[in-house]
Amino acid sequence: QVQLQESGPGLVKPSETLSLTCTVSGGSISSTTYYWGWIRQPPGKGLEWIGSIYYSGRTYHNPSLKSRVTISVDTSKNQFSLRLSSVTAADTAVYYCAREPGSDWLDYWGQGTLVTVSS
Amino acid sequence: QSALTQPASVSGSPGQSITISCTGTSSDVGSYNLVSWYQQHPGKAPKVMIYDVSKRPSGVSNRFSGSKSGNTASLTISGLQAEDEADYYCCSYAGSSTLVFGGGTKVTVL
Numbered sequence: 001q002v003q004l005q006e007s008g009p010g011l012v013k014p015s016e017t018l019s020l021t022c023t024v025s026g027g028s029i030s031s032t033t034y035y036w037g038w039i040r041q042p043p044g045k046g047l048e049w050i051g052s053i054y055y056s057g058r059t060y061h062n063p064s065l066k067s068r069v070t071i072s073v074d075t076s077k078n079q080f081s082l083r084l085s086s087v088t089a090a091d092t093a094v095y096y097c098a099r100e101p102g103s104d105w106l107d108y109w110g111q112g113t114l115v116t117v118s119s
Numbered sequence: 120q121s122a123l124t125q126p127a128s129v130s131g132s133p134g135q136s137i138t139i140s141c142t143g144t145s146s147d148v149g150s151y152n153l154v155s156w157y158q159q160h161p162g163k164a165p166k167v168m169i170y171d172v173s174k175r176p177s178g179v180s181n182r183f184s185g186s187k188s189g190n191t192a193s194l195t196i197s198g199l200q201a202e203d204e205a206d207y208y209c210c211s212y213a214g215s216s217t218l219v220f221g222g223g224t225k226v227t228v229l
Contacts, residue, residue, distance in 0.1 A: 035216070046122070046223040047157070047165065047208050052216065060216040063120050096164060104212040105155035105170040112164055 002027040004097050004110035012091075012117050018084040022097030022110060029078045030055045035100035038071065038082045040093040041112075048093075052100055053080055060103070087117045123148065123209055123221035130227040136197040139224045141209030142190060147219055149190040153212035156185060156194045159223075160205045168207075169194060196226070204228045 008020035022036070029036060037052035051061040053071045061069050070083040084091060094114050098106040124142040131137040141154065148154060152172045157165035167176055169185035172192060182197045192211070196203055209221040 037218075039220075047210075047220040049210070049218040049220060052218075062217065100218075103216045104151075104153040104218070105167060105210065106157075106165075107167055107170075107176065109164040109166075 002099060002108045004099065004108055006095060006097050006110045006113040008113065008115070010114060010116060012087055012115060013119050014088055014117055015086055018082070018087050018091060018115055018117070020082045020095055020097075020113065020115070022080050022082075024078045024080075024099075027099075029073060029080065030075045033101060035060075035103045036073065036080045037098050037100045037106060039096045039098060039106070039109075040091075041096070042090075042093040045093075050082065050084075050095075052103065089117050091115070092117045120147075120213055120217065120219050123211060123219060125207075125209060125221040125224045127222075128225045128227065130229055131196075131199045132229045133199055133201065135199050136195060137199060137226065139194045139196075139207055139209075139226070141192040141194070141211075141221050143192075143211050143219070144190055147211040147213040148187065148192055150214070151212045152187065154185065154187060154192040155210045156183075157208045157210065158203075158205045159208065165208065199228055201228050 035052040038050040068085045073080040094112040096112045097110045099108040156169040159165040173185040213219045
């Protein structure tokens with residue numbers, strides 16, 4: 001059974017960089033079948049796809065966030081990471097990592113982690 | 120890349136059928152048979168109910184079905200049950216390995 005777990009600071013100051021890591025267990029992040037994605041959900045609002053990465057390191061981004069987003073993968077640790085720069089209060093959200101079979105749907109999700117942007 | 124359009128809320132009585140619509144454009148829903156649907160209970164992570172427009176993952180009840188016509192996809196829940204009360208989100212492939220979600224629909228079981 002594949003499991004994903006997000007980790008990282010729950011509080012980030014405005015203008016700083018949000019950094020989260022997703023640890024994958026029960027499966028290899030180096031599988032050629034899957035992409036690995038980040039999704040967020042502001043409190044009381046809907047889901048927003050942030051971007052995804054393939055094991056090779058190739059990344060794909062939501063155009064609205066692309067300039068601030070960096071996604072990376074560490075196959076030796078079976079982890080992938082998200083960095084979102086120049087954060088504002090609007091970036092306060094629950095951040096989820098998930099597995100994408102074939103890059104068009106999400107089958108396994110992490111439990112999510114709340115990141116609050118505040119001074 | 121704009122969010123897909125869903126009704127804010129849909130309701131039905133136990134045993135009834137309801138349908139949630141998801142309207143996109145010719146750049147996403149209309150161009151690809153790659154629409155998925157997610158159920159989210161309060162405080163929980165989303166769970167996939169339908170992928171590739173009408174396919175059900177293993178373990179998902181056959182009361183959930185999906186379809187698509189033109190730029191609009193639909194999720195139908197038949198034999199509505201109390202446990203189906205949740206938020207539902209559609210998601211479409213939008214080209215270049217990107218995804219776009221709908222705004223979400225709150226389903227209430229009366």
